[in-house]
Amino acid sequence: MRSGFARSFGGEAIFAAAGLKKPGISILSDEFLAKVRGMPQRNLAVEMLRKLLAGEIKTRGRKNVVQARSFAELLENSITRYQNRAIETAQVIEELIKLAKDMREANQRGLCSR
Numbered sequence: 001m002r003s004g005f006a007r008s009f010g011g012e013a014i015f016a017a018a019g020l021k022k023p024g025i026s027i028l029s030d031e032f033l034a035k036v037r038g039m040p041q042r043n044l045a046v047e048m049l050r051k052l053l054a055g056e057i058k059t060r061g062r063k064n065v066v067q068a069r070s071f072a073e074l075l076e077n078s079i080t081r082y083q084n085r086a087i088e089t090a091q092v093i094e095e096l097i098k099l100a101k102d103m104r105e106a107n108q109r110g111l112c113s114r
Helices: 004-008 011-018 030-037 042-061 065-083 089-108
Strands: none
Touching: 030 042, 030 089, 042 065, 042 089, 065 089
């Protein structure tokens, strides 16, 4: 179940509340991920990463359904464990950043094109 804040506001509001510009094509860049990792609003960082990764997975799913499904399962598992308080906020952020890097590497290897 998503928070009321996340349902009430769109993606741009989350970026604005976190003090970040909405990223363009380089959402998986090391620079952007480092900024997210350093955000003082950890819950916003989690929600922002979740939205970005879900959007990226949806885009990739048009070209590679199997890979998109695999990434979607990893994302869902991390978020579910976080929501069930099985892992801390900092840990879920690190898992989501790793997932973002894995997605970027898969794209660079040519396993999935945008």
